[in-house]
Amino acid sequence: MSPASKSQVHMKSAPSCAPETYAEIARILYAKTGINLPADNGSLVVSRLVKHLRALNLSDFESYLRWVGQPEHSEDLNTMISSLTTNTTRFYREPYHFDIFVEQQLPELMRKAKNGERIRLWSAGCSSGEEPYSLAATLLYHWPDVANYDVRILATDICAPALQTAESGRYPKGRLDAVPEPIRKLMLAEAHENDEMFTMPQAVRQLITVRYLNFMEPWPTKGPFQTIFCRNVAIYMDDKVQLTIWSGLIDLLPPQGLLFIGHSERLPPSQTDRVKLIDRTTFRRG
Ligand SMILES: C[S@@+](CC[C@H](N)C(=O)[O-])C[C@H]1O[C@@H](n2cnc3c(N)ncnc32)[C@H](O)[C@@H]1O
Structure with a gap:
């Protein structure tokens, strides 16, 4: 097997986030926090949530959405929300x-x-x-x-x-x-x-x-x-x-x-x- 095809086997590509799934994630985030995600920014959701999705052993964002929507998974819903907040800060910001x-x-x-x-x-x-x-x-x-x-x-x-x-x-x-x-x-x-x-x-x-x-x-x-x-x-x-x-x-x-x-x-x-x-x-x- 060539090195390239070997790495293809080992590298899991990130699942994509369909526009309607993104819209539902954005709707939940807005309802819970007031944060307004830019329209149609599926790549942001993928980069922020893919680690969590994988840790839950889920393969796509539709399953992820169903998972965090279940009342017994409210901790995971909180993790989803925390992952989507922007926490950039600094000591003495705007001094x-x-x-x-x-x-x-x-x-x-x-x-x-x-x-x-x-x-x-x-x-x-x-x-x-x-x-x-x-x-x-x-x-x-x-x-x-x-x-x-x-x-x-x-x-x-x-x-x-x-x-x-x-x-x-x-x-x-x-x-x-x-x-x-x-x-x-x-x-x-x-x-x-x-x-x-x-x-x-x-x-x-x-x-x-x-x-x-x-x-x-x-x-x-x-x-x-x-x-x-x-x-x-x-x-x-x-x-x-x-x-x-x-x-x-x-x-x-x-x-x-x-x-x-x-x-x-x-x-x-x-x-x-x-x-x-x-x-x-x-x-x-x-
Ligand atoms: C960019 S940070 C700003 C931190 C700091 N104030 C500064 O200026 O460096 C924005 C913070 O707002 C918090 N935040 C977002 N939605 C919020 C809400 N509904 N209620 C309270 N805090 C919220 C986020 O979790 C995040 O930590």
Whole structure:
């Protein structure tokens, strides 16, 4: 047998995803998460789901769809949904937001906390945790005795593997390249010199609570949150779902609370009267 034909025997080609199967997967994803997949992008579904399909020993996407549709396979349905979410994130992504937070809000939060007020920050759609840890480390750097006050960061997402990473607080050191030096140093305070991975220091981790929260289900929080980061989440949703997210988040902001959104996101016209744009993609509730 020639090498080429040998490899043909061993390489299983990925099954294709018929347009109607893709449409049904997209419909389920939208109903569960509000994520709007681009029309007719079967190759995305194949690349994201083929590993799961194979692990289940199924041969095609029609059988896969039937499988995840059975009530006893709800865990597999969750895996399908997690596999279709886009979890791209970075420490200190859109770094100007952290400067705006420090310069335009932190002094007021410190004053309020010292007066005994409860301070809550929310990283909504936190993916694997780089955003809430960037916020927590920034807080701790500028406010070393923050632990003496009632200050916490809620970090939420729907993707179970991403939430597990966020909960572990463990990352490759290489992911810290874009982090400002003093914050990087703080994040590495408990790292072992020769390890490629590090765990966030306890003082940073204890500021964060990691939870599952799906914007398409009732939100198990009443707020208020003085600071909300919801960045690069709504970008995957249509106008209707975006309105649910933005109006729900603004409802949870107290007067003077800040909402930080992704650099390519926009608030819908019905919400722009409720907040004031104070800086790049940063809004203050009046
Ligand atoms: C691209 S990441 C953004 C992470 C981070 N905010 C950032 O800007 O780097 C988008 C996150 O939104 C989450 N997401 C998608 N649909 C959601 C929903 N319905 N409710 C809550 N989170 C959702 C995804 O699981 C994903 O982790």
